Amino acid sequence: MSLTDNKTIHKSEHQEVWELLPWYINHSLDTTEEHRVRIHAKNCIACKIELTQQQQIFEKVNQVNLLQQTAQISFAQLKQRIEKQPKVSVISEHDKQREMIQRVKFFYSNFFSFNYLKYAAVVAGITMLTVPFIFSPFEMPESTNVYRTLATSPEGIGRENNLARVVFSEHATSQQIKDILIGISGHIINGPSRNGVYEIAIGNHQASMQEINESIIRLQNHNLVIFAGLTQGSASD
Amino acid sequence: MEIDFTDNMRDSSGLKSQPSYHSKEQQALERNLIAETAGGDEKAFEQLYKIYFNRLYQFIFHVTRRLNGIEEVINDVMYVVWEKASSYDQVCRPSTWILGIAYLKALKSSRQSWTREEQSDEFTDEQDYFPDSSASWITEIEINNWLEVAFDKLSTEQRAVVEMTYYQGLHYQEISEIMQCPENTIKTRMFHARKILTKLYNDHNGRS
Numbered sequence: 001m002s003l004t005d006n007k008t009i010h011k012s013e014h015q016e017v018w019e020l021l022p023w024y025i026n027h028s029l030d031t032t033e034e035h036r037v038r039i040h041a042k043n044c045i046a047c048k049i050e051l052t053q054q055q056q057i058f059e060k061v062n063q064v065n066l067l068q069q070t071a072q073i074s075f076a077q078l079k080q081r082i083e084k085q086p087k088v089s090v091i092s093e094h095d096k097q098r099e100m101i102q103r104v105k106f107f108y109s110n111f112f113s114f115n116y117l118k119y120a121a122v123v124a125g126i127t128m129l130t131v132p133f134i135f136s137p138f139e140m141p142e143s144t145n146v147y148r149t150l151a152t153s154p155e156g157i158g159r160e161n162n163l164a165r166v167v168f169s170e171h172a173t174s175q176q177i178k179d180i181l182i183g184i185s186g187h188i189i190n191g192p193s194r195n196g197v198y199e200i201a202i203g204n205h206q207a208s209m210q211e212i213n214e215s216i217i218r219l220q221n222h223n224l225v226i227f228a229g230l231t232q233g234s235a236s237d
Numbered sequence: 238m239e240i241d242f243t244d245n246m247r248d249s250s251g252l253k254s255q256p257s258y259h260s261k262e263q264q265a266l267e268r269n270l271i272a273e274t275a276g277g278d279e280k281a282f283e284q285l286y287k288i289y290f291n292r293l294y295q296f297i298f299h300v301t302r303r304l305n306g307i308e309e310v311i312n313d314v315m316y317v318v319w320e321k322a323s324s325y326d327q328v329c330r331p332s333t334w335i336l337g338i339a340y341l342k343a344l345k346s347s348r349q350s351w352t353r354e355e356q357s358d359e360f361t362d363e364q365d366y367f368p369d370s371s372a373s374w375i376t377e378i379e380i381n382n383w384l385e386v387a388f389d390k391l392s393t394e395q396r397a398v399v400e401m402t403y404y405q406g407l408h409y410q411e412i413s414e415i416m417q418c419p420e421n422t423i424k425t426r427m428f429h430a431r432k433i434l435t436k437l438y439n440d441h442n443g444r445s
Contacts, residue, residue, distance in 0.1 A: 028408035
């Protein structure tokens, strides 16, 4: 073996040990590695100096703060988040709705991104064909200038608007549920479902939206109520 | 079980010994806590959370270099732990699994912060916001916080390696698992980080 080869081997050993120094300092090396570093560092001045220097840096950087108090506050927040997540099946309905909206969005985005030109051509063709009819003197019904929706129609303010979905705490007794409902002039229409959802009517048919919303808020604030909200399609939606 | 994070025991060579959270007993405890968490045990999860809070706080701070939002990131990490506890395979160390999640979350948080900063019009003109570096008070701050300055000079990946080596006391193999890259990459990152740290440390010592 030539002198050059010896030098190469020595250099490589030195480099390898040099790279391992931080883990020698943090005591995470296995026995073999640790032994190798110790033996090399004994005879290598460069490694010895580097070891001392890295040890000093290691000590400087290792300043620890105790944050137990902050930990407790933070954990309380996380616990709230966990508690909110899985309990109420009604939430999964919201998720379904969100999913549906996303699917619709996805459909439209695909529609516009991939087939835009094709469909634009079809629409333009149809528009061209309908031009003569648009300008022909058809008798148009008189516009009332009123945009009528289910919510604004007189039929909209009907029986369905005072319906709410409520999930009571599992600790709530039937008497307590009864008392809660009496407090908001409500009564059970359906339920509980398999998931513990009650459908309740608040007040009578003439109950105003303000009264209904106030009752919902009172339910939401009650400690025995996990979820309370108007059923879908009601006036507040 | 409370962990003494200020444990500064030294061995005969004068080097700091491994923190107590590397002991086999501690690992066994954490494995049990994860298993109990997988079964929905909130108490076990709370204990695990408390054990990891400081480690994660420090880790995320050193990777992201931001104090605001750290607790949010910790909760994101621990939320994944809560949700995915049953998928923990018990093969790697609990810390490898949890810090692996934390590393990805911290990177994500960093990227989001960068994007927010890039989008902000208020800080586009650096000259208006960064005073003359020759001002004496800046030099003073630099001397007192040489480590802060040094950490800012490191890349996110280099900071993560230094953090996991010098703060968390992890072996380079474990760091490579957490960062999902070869061991040699970890050694190279540490090599460059050491050079920067040493230079600034020596500068600091020279000035003070």
